[in-house]
Every structure is written in structure tokens, then in C-alpha cells.
Amino acid sequence: MPELPEVETTKNALAKGIGCCRILDACVFENRLRISIPDDFKQRILHASILSYTRIAKYIVIKLSNNLDIICHLGMSGKFKLSYQNPPYREKHDHVFIFTENGTLIFNDPRRFGLLTYIENSQLSNSSFFAKLGLDPFSPNLSPQYLWEKLKNKNIPIKVALLDQSIIAGIGNIYASEILFDAHISPLRIAHDISLKECYFLIESTKKILQKAIDAGGSTLRDYHKPDGSEGYFQFMHCVYNKTGQPCINCSCHLNETGGIQKIVQAGRSSFYCATKQK
Ligand SMILES: [Zn+2]
Incomplete structure (x- = not known):
């Protein structure tokens, strides 16, 4: 998607x-x-x-x-x-x-x-498409305080909250896992338990991961309009997404003991994470 x-x-x-x-x-x-x-x-x-x-x-x-x-x-x-x-x-x-x-x-x-x-x-601004959208990941208004206020009454896993478009608009399923991995936060943590400091890390990771993906996509632009229909989408180097059982990047986990990257299902969507690195 x-x-x-x-x-x-x-x-x-x-x-x-x-x-x-x-x-x-x-x-x-x-x-x-x-x-x-x-x-x-x-x-x-x-x-x-x-x-x-x-x-x-x-x-x-x-x-x-x-x-x-x-x-x-x-x-x-x-x-x-x-x-x-x-x-x-x-x-x-x-x-x-x-x-x-x-x-x-x-x-x-x-x-x-x-x-x-x-x-x-x-x-445009009051159309039903955009009326309920939260802040864009790259909006200057996306502050740790904003995120913390949005999460503090939410009794749902942080992974599910990241997909809530009324909080941050534009994070999808693949990048939610990647962002949580980068921020060292478990997808199982309950949203209202995420601290202000962790909100800061989450926003930093969100911008970093999405920007990296945009930059990687940009590099395939030259192929975008091949008449054979090759797509401009890139194969982003995922760290955890779809990597069940594999060691995570730069992780010190012992694969035999941890089983590597775990896959779980939250609100009907797959989440991938390293239980050693993400707490
Ligand atoms: Zn690991």
C-alpha cells in the first residue's frame, strides 16, 4: 500500500x-x-x-x-x-x-x-477528506507536547495510536513498525504511558524514517516514466518490517534465545519488533 x-x-x-x-x-x-x-x-x-x-x-x-x-x-x-x-x-x-x-x-x-x-x-480546508486529519509528520507544529496531549487519554497500544490519522496524518503500517524500532519503543506499550521525552524520540524517528524513505524514492525518479510501466516506488531498506525471525540491525540480541524479530497482530495489522531493543 x-x-x-x-x-x-x-x-x-x-x-x-x-x-x-x-x-x-x-x-x-x-x-x-x-x-x-x-x-x-x-x-x-x-x-x-x-x-x-x-x-x-x-x-x-x-x-x-x-x-x-x-x-x-x-x-x-x-x-x-x-x-x-x-x-x-x-x-x-x-x-x-x-x-x-x-x-x-x-x-x-x-x-x-x-x-x-x-x-x-x-x-479544500473544510472538506471531509481533510477535516479530521491530525498534523503532518513534517509540520513544524508537531511538537512532543502535541503528541503527548493526544496520547495521554488513549488506552490503546502506541503502534495503533501511530496509525490514527487524527493524531499524525500519514504514518502507515510499514513505517509505524520502523519508527517504533528506531525510537526503541515497544509496539505493545499503551499510548497513555508514553512519556513526553519518548514523544520527542518518536517525532524525531518519524521524521528521520519518512525522510529517508522519501530520499530513497527520489533516487528512482529517473525510472519513473519508463513506458514499460516500471514504478517510481522504491524498496526501502526495512529494519523490522516483514523480517520475522531475523536479527535486527545493530542488535545484540542472541537469536537462539530471542527468536529474532517478532511478528504480532494489533488491531488487525501486523507489527514487527525486536523485544530486546524495544521496551
Ligand atoms: Zn534485536
Whole structure:
């Protein structure tokens, strides 16, 4: 599932590969996504110019010159592809083509949990998509005090709290495990027991791990618009995620005694951790 680093990488790839230019045409082949693409999507975006690309949590917002924003979420399996062929070749699960002066933006989503719609600029901040979101991991307002206040009444494991988008918006399942490993905090700890100092470490680890992943994604950008459809997503070097039974990096645990990295299920999602390093 695309997480914040993949979304940031995708957003940067769109800005670099298509940039600011005019939308010439659009074609919706399949509108049944998580929420149906509006019937007038094409009419509303036609001939507008793209002014900017931003990321809000795991949403990509494409600002247009006609006071609309295109809002996109990659869902479980969505991705954008760029094509510079005319006409672009349509592959399986390519649901939308947006033709611009600088190439074609293609939304592809095999499982169709993604989202592609538009909204009036003025409605953006109070739209239902963003209204309940907590702070972005890179927001300057994300302080240890903010996190501690949010956690202090929560009687749930810290791993589950990190996935709560109303606290920090954009941490997904893979990075929640990686962040807790980096911060030396067990996923089993109850949120209200996390100290202010540990909140500081959690925020530091969150920024560090996500930035590393974004940087790693950035390095594959040059492959992003291969016509063969190779993806811009990177294989991030995970320390614990999906590493059950393996020793953790720089860990002094004795594998025979500890069994290596543990896998547990919390709120229906897998968590991976080193019980020796993470307390
Ligand atoms: Zn270990």
C-alpha cells in the first residue's frame, strides 16, 4: 500500500514530469473507485492550467487555474504513470488519462480503492477528506507536547495510536513498525504511558524514517516514466518490517534465545519488533 513517502515521491514525480501546464483533454475509462469519479470530471478540468502539486497527508492535491483542485488518493494499489507517447498506450487498470501540454498523466489502480475527484479551492480546508486529519509528520507544529496531549487519554497500544490519522496524518503500517524500532519503543506499550521525552524520540524517528524513505524514492525518479510501466516506488531498506525471525540491525540480541524479530497482530495489522531493543 502506498504510504506517505510513496505519495510524496509520486507528487514530486508529477511536478517534475508534467509540471505546470494546460490540460488539453481527459478520458475516464472507469469511474468506480472508492468514491465514483464525478460524471463532469472531464468537463470541469478541461482547458484549466495546473498551477501546483502538493501533498496533504496521503492525498495529492493538484491546484488548477479555474479555482478547482484535483484531489487524489492512491488507496491500496493506485499509482500515477506518465506517458509521453501520442496516443498513450493503455494498460490494464489504467482508469483515467489526463492529457496535458507536457504529456499524459495516467491513473492506474488494480484494486480501485483509490480516489480521484475535484473540489472548489474554497472548500479544500473544510472538506471531509481533510477535516479530521491530525498534523503532518513534517509540520513544524508537531511538537512532543502535541503528541503527548493526544496520547495521554488513549488506552490503546502506541503502534495503533501511530496509525490514527487524527493524531499524525500519514504514518502507515510499514513505517509505524520502523519508527517504533528506531525510537526503541515497544509496539505493545499503551499510548497513555508514553512519556513526553519518548514523544520527542518518536517525532524525531518519524521524521528521520519518512525522510529517508522519501530520499530513497527520489533516487528512482529517473525510472519513473519508463513506458514499460516500471514504478517510481522504491524498496526501502526495512529494519523490522516483514523480517520475522531475523536479527535486527545493530542488535545484540542472541537469536537462539530471542527468536529474532517478532511478528504480532494489533488491531488487525501486523507489527514487527525486536523485544530486546524495544521496551
Ligand atoms: Zn534485536
